[in-house]
Amino acid sequence: MKYNTREDNGYTVIELDGEVDLSCSPEARKQILDCLSDGRHLLVDLSAVVYIDSSGVASLVEGYQMAKKKDLKFGLVSVSEAAMSVLQLARLDKVFPIHASVEERLQEDD
Amino acid sequence: MKYNTREDNGYTVIELDGEVDLSCSPEARKQILDCLSDGRHLLVDLSAVVYIDSSGVASLVEGYQMAKKKDLKFGLVSVSEAAMSVLQLARLDKVFPIHASVEERLQEDD
Amino acid sequence: MKAEQLFEIRFPAIPERLCLVRALVKRTVEVVGCSEDLGEKLVIAVNEACMNVIQHAYKGNDSGEIVLQILNNKSQIVFRLMDFAEPIDLDSVKPRRLDEVRPGGLGVHFIREIMDDCEMGHLEKGTGNYLEMRKKIG
């Protein structure tokens, strides 16, 4: 897994890239929770995720819950097919806010 | 491995497709030798070969030698990168007649 | 018909090996003729089962070993996973309710949803545990 972080119109966007599995989900988790701890709104871009396991999904759930508690905005964007099929297995595709792209999310905010 | 055979301007063209390894090189060998036994000129198209092992290369060598003995035309066409790197390892890239395409071979014949 | 063993792999019970296990399972199920969609699901199930061994049976002790056997009897593919950890409490292995959204508790659900049936037990004389997962293919 690699990741990249950028700022976009008041959001931090974390792009996860590659295989998000038990060997690196602690790193993904840290990135997500650090960002929210700093009080920043967060979008996680999953377009380049070719595999995500239940520990990766758990990191997203933690982010979602922390965002809720701290009243920050949170969403998943550009979810790859591989990631979506895991979210569906977990019945989380209806729980997480999911957007086709960062732009789409920004438009919804307007 | 799959293969496909067609006639083209006096040649039989055998297209090998996929992995030509010990599990299927006997089949490739049979196609090649059957064609030459029937007295037909032969081009083997390797464009879709993603892997070829030494037993696959041996089948080509047998074809080459049988063609010579029976005074038939023989050549390899559209050799994929994977196949070429094995022919180079075997120092056979300078032994086999190799052509960019069937058309190129036909032009040389003219 | 007797099940035909395709393969056995042995690897240290550490997260860094999971990507190799996935690659092997993916290729194996391709070769036995699974659809791409089913293949991806089987990879997910086996990966989660290995994770559970690493996290719960070996409790993160990275000197443990995992054995994965893959068997095929034409219409069914069988994954047999073995560890050599202390015998586990079989009753503790259950999925969480999916309507309570919380981190974790998804692996067993994934495995049961994907596979046709699973059997878990202790190896002879308390030498470890096994999980056999079966799925009809094609």
Add this chain to the structure above:
Amino acid sequence: MKAEQLFEIRFPAIPERLCLVRALVKRTVEVVGCSEDLGEKLVIAVNEACMNVIQHAYKGNDSGEIVLQILNNKSQIVFRLMDFAEPIDLDSVKPRRLDEVRPGGLGVHFIREIMDDCEMGHLEKGTGNYLEMRKKIG
């Protein structure tokens, strides 16, 4: 530094398993950071070594088993292949001269050309044979 075992796989000595072995080796060498070009070469060498065990050590007897261990010690990758056939005549294992064009006789040449060094021998008490192939990577 002690070599770290990445993996051990066991499979029946039949040609139909070679594609799985190649897939696993390919992924393994990717993970340890080989270039794509070197990775392809290593796959070729291991494949030819397995072919030789199937054809020459087991002489086509399809009830034999092959064990492949893959080890890594940062700058070197090690492939250790074992069979449980009759001890082979080690002197008979040699490449043909490449200037005589004939079918066959390429496998040993491929292996020696690709690897940095190889060691072949008998297992203890005549229980089989091993071939250890080493290559510096990165």
